Amino acid sequence: MITKNKQSKVRNLLGKFLEPIALGVLALLFIIPTLTVINLEPITKNIREFTDVLGVATNSKVIVDLVGGTHEVLSVEKISKNGDSGYIYNAMLTQRESDFYSKPILQIGNNTDEEKILTFLGTTLNPTRSEIGLIINDQVYTLQHSTGQSESVEILLKPRATYDIYLTIESLVGVQFSEEFEMKIGIR
Amino acid sequence: MSNLLKKALRLSLLPAVLMIAGKFLGLFVLIAFYSIQFSVGNEISGIFSTQIFLPDSETTLFVNSISDLVMISLLGLITLYMILQTTILQSAKHNPRTIAKVVKFNMLKWVTSSTSTFLQIFIWTTFVVISSIITITNSLQGDTYLWVGITAGVISLLSIWGLIKTFEIETEKIYPSSSKHSYF
Numbered sequence: 001m002i003t004k005n006k007q008s009k010v011r012n013l014l015g016k017f018l019e020p021i022a023l024g025v026l027a028l029l030f031i032i033p034t035l036t037v038i039n040l041e042p043i044t045k046n047i048r049e050f051t052d053v054l055g056v057a058t059n060s061k062v063i064v065d066l067v068g069g070t071h072e073v074l075s076v077e078k079i080s081k082n083g084d085s086g087y088i089y090n091a092m093l094t095q096r097e098s099d100f101y102s103k104p105i106l107q108i109g110n111n112t113d114e115e116k117i118l119t120f121l122g123t124t125l126n127p128t129r130s131e132i133g134l135i136i137n138d139q140v141y142t143l144q145h146s147t148g149q150s151e152s153v154e155i156l157l158k159p160r161a162t163y164d165i166y167l168t169i170e171s172l173v174g175v176q177f178s179e180e181f182e183m184k185i186g187i188r
Numbered sequence: 189m190s191n192l193l194k195k196a197l198r199l200s201l202l203p204a205v206l207m208i209a210g211k212f213l214g215l216f217v218l219i220a221f222y223s224i225q226f227s228v229g230n231e232i233s234g235i236f237s238t239q240i241f242l243p244d245s246e247t248t249l250f251v252n253s254i255s256d257l258v259m260i261s262l263l264g265l266i267t268l269y270m271i272l273q274t275t276i277l278q279s280a281k282h283n284p285r286t287i288a289k290v291v292k293f294n295m296l297k298w299v300t301s302s303t304s305t306f307l308q309i310f311i312w313t314t315f316v317v318i319s320s321i322i323t324i325t326n327s328l329q330g331d332t333y334l335w336v337g338i339t340a341g342v343i344s345l346l347s348i349w350g351l352i353k354t355f356e357i358e359t360e361k362i363y364p365s366s367s368k369h370s371y372f
Contacts, residue, residue: 015189022193029200033207034318037259040211041331042226042240044248068239076329080245 043068044079062116062187065107073101073169087185093124093169094178102135102168109162116157122183123150128175135166146172199308203263203315210262214255224251253333256323263319264343267312271350278357306358313347320344
């Protein structure tokens with residue numbers, strides 16, 4: 001009789017300890033599939049422009065790669081073709097405190113033996129007192145001033161060279177909402 | 189540990205596995221069927237760092253849309269089947285016309301017994317709603333076709349409506365409405 005009482009006490013005690021763990025496991029059964037499904041979403045990478053040489057698409061000219069990855073301010077990065085020789089880079093700039101942020105966004109490689117001129121024109125829909133720019137080969141370029149005025153950036157891409165493009169955001173004041181950023185890339 | 193918690197844990201396993209399996213199968217069956225070039229990278233920092241890369245945005249949109257549709261359909265169809273089974277069975281118990289209709293459409297074996305409980309339907313509906321939120325978010329961000337997002341929304345609303353209906357049936361069992369009982 002005493003043993004049965006002891007057994008039930010141990011069982012009750014064990015149940016009390018197991019209950020919070022079981023609740024955690026139950027929560028994980030909902031969280032893990034959600035995160036896995038989000039993680040399984042494919043992303044576009046290696047957008048290549050091919051040249052047809054007698055019908056054979058082998059000689060690639062300019063390669064535009066999306067770097068991807070996660071960042072505290074830049075999210076939902078996308079790159080798509082814009083006409084025959086251009087691309088559009090889209091990203092979401094999330095709410096942020098006044099600070100300086102930067103992220104590698106693109107890798108552009110010139111696989112030809114001639115120089116290429118790259119033009120970048122990027123803006124947000126509304127001016128948010130944030131200065132947006134690019135860092136290419138340790139050179140700083142401004143795309144959009146804090147007043148909202150945007151300017152085009154033109155760089156020379158040397159033959160057989162690959163450049164890493166960094167996007168920089170310098171917010172003078174905290175921004176409390178997300179905004180869309182679009183940058184047109186021209187290659188000639 | 190309470191029986192409710194034990195049951196909830198046991199019942200959550202299958203929809204959790206099916207949610208991942210639906211997305212995974214949708215993704216890799218399409219890649220294999222259309223011989224799409226893909227690569228797997230691990231450039232993203234976080235808990236899950238594996239990413240599937242596809243060559244162009246059109247292919248990414250197509251593969252993501254169909255895999256989302258497979259996932260939501262798999263979860264949605266099973267949930268709606270459980271809801272229908274429970275509601276038809278309950279209706280057949282009270283209404284002879286329903287039995288006649290069920291026999292007419294040769295669906296009797298479907299509804300002779302219902303193993304689905306309210307808890308089971310609640311858990312499955314929760315997974316349907318989670319999948320719908322993911323699909324609709326993708327649709328709004330342009331990562332999934334709009335019609336896939338709308339389909340997910342419709343399946344989700346139907347499941348929620350079914351869940352409410354099942355809740356009404358369950359409460360009817362505990363607190364039967366006075367109109368159905370005669371005290372004389």
